[in-house]
Amino acid sequence: MATSGHGATISFGTSGFTSQFTSIGSGSSAREAVETTHLGTERDTANNNVSYKTFQPSDLIDNGEKELEFYYDPAAGTRMITKAVETITMTYPIKPGETSGGAEVFEGFATNYTRPTMVSADLMTATCTIKVSGIITYSAGS
Amino acid sequence: MDIELRQIVGVSVTPSGPVESPTVVDRVFLNGRQVGVIGRHSGAIFGPLAGVNPLLAKDIVAAIAKKRAEDGEFGPPSDVVPSVLSDSIDELHAAVDAAGGYAADDDDIEEEIEVTL
Numbered sequence: 001m002a003t004s005g006h007g008a009t010i011s012f013g014t015s016g017f018t019s020q021f022t023s024i025g026s027g028s029s030a031r032e033a034v035e036t037t038h039l040g041t042e043r044d045t046a047n048n049n050v051s052y053k054t055f056q057p058s059d060l061i062d063n064g065e066k067e068l069e070f071y072y073d074p075a076a077g078t079r080m081i082t083k084a085v086e087t088i089t090m091t092y093p094i095k096p097g098e099t100s101g102g103a104e105v106f107e108g109f110a111t112n113y114t115r116p117t118m119v120s121a122d123l124m125t126a127t128c129t130i131k132v133s134g135i136i137t138y139s140a141g142s
Numbered sequence: 143m144d145i146e147l148r149q150i151v152g153v154s155v156t157p158s159g160p161v162e163s164p165t166v167v168d169r170v171f172l173n174g175r176q177v178g179v180i181g182r183h184s185g186a187i188f189g190p191l192a193g194v195n196p197l198l199a200k201d202i203v204a205a206i207a208k209k210r211a212e213d214g215e216f217g218p219p220s221d222v223v224p225s226v227l228s229d230s231i232d233e234l235h236a237a238v239d240a241a242g243g244y245a246a247d248d249d250d251i252e253e254e255i256e257v258t259l
Contacts, residue, residue, distance in 0.1 A: 011189020011224075013167065013181035018189070018224035089150070089167050089179045091191060100176035101191070103150050105165040137152035137163045 007093035007101075010068065014086035017079075022125065024090065025067030026104075027132065032058040063106065063132035066090070072116040072124035080128050081113040088130065095141060102141040107133045145205040146171040149182065170202065177202060184217030190224065199223045 008024050033055040041051045066088075085107050092102040111131045116124035147168040153160050170178045170188065178190040178199070188206065190199045200223045207218040 007192045009189065009191050011179050011187075013186055013189070016187035016189075016220065016222050016224050087166055087181055089189060091176075091179060091189075094176065094191075099171070099174055100148075100169050103167075103169070103179070105150055105152065105167050135154075135163075137150070137154075137165050139150045139152045139165070 001095075003093060003095060005093065008091065010066070010088060010090045012083075012086055012088055015080065015083045017083070019070035019073055021068060021070045023067070023069035025065075026090070027064035027066050029061055029063045029136075031061045034058050063134070063136050065111070065132065066108065066130040068128045068130065069125055070128070072126040080110040083110060085109045085133055092141060098141045100141050103139045104136050105139070106136040109133065143201060143205040144173050145202065145209055146174075147180070147206070147209065150179070170206065172202060180206060180219055182216060185220050186216075187220045187222050187224065196223055 005024065008021075010021065010024050012018070034057070035053060036056050037051070037053045041054060043049045043051050086109065088106055088108045090104040090106075094101040108130045110128055112127075112129035114127040116126045118124055147170060150165045150167045150169055152163040152165060154163050155161075166182045167179050168182055169176050170180055176191060177194050178188055180186045180188045188199060188203045190202075194202070203219055203221060203223055207221075210216050210218060
């Protein structure tokens, strides 16, 4: 069943950074396609004898970045860019009938911090990019 | 306070089948419901789930410290309590004191957990 992201949280195990998050982007994982075409790669005789490039998946996966948006707190937000690699836990909303939410645990650090735009009659928001280093461990809610 | 810590264990699918991957993070349960996460090391900072206010978070951290002291596996967690509310902890303490202390608010806090988590 589809559910909204309301109630999701992200926790930083060492820096303790927190804010009122308005968006937690889960990011994406990617890997290169390594070309394996060779001189003997099969020809398509039915289509003018062309050959098609072949590939295999790289054995290196980049687990990407998490994009965070949050209400700006001068006391907390600006320091994230200075922090070292730490254990970060992203918790999914607890579904009806569950007592715990699904979780992603990974190592990460901030690579970008965007300061807020200050205008009247609007809350200041900031964004932060968290680079994932290494594996993301997934755990289902229960 | 009935606090329980359960290590987060993920599952990775490998060519030889699913493999459990223990993490360095515990889920924190209060009265059987998850209220946050905390690292499995000394000085770890408690990460509350949405709806856990700073007053309750402070009590949870104290309970975690007591439990870890009893278990002896890790040193105490950090006493830093992340706050996502606009009110400072001192202001909330003052509000609680003005209302007659913690005991008067315990039922309200527990009721709020059931509604918001």
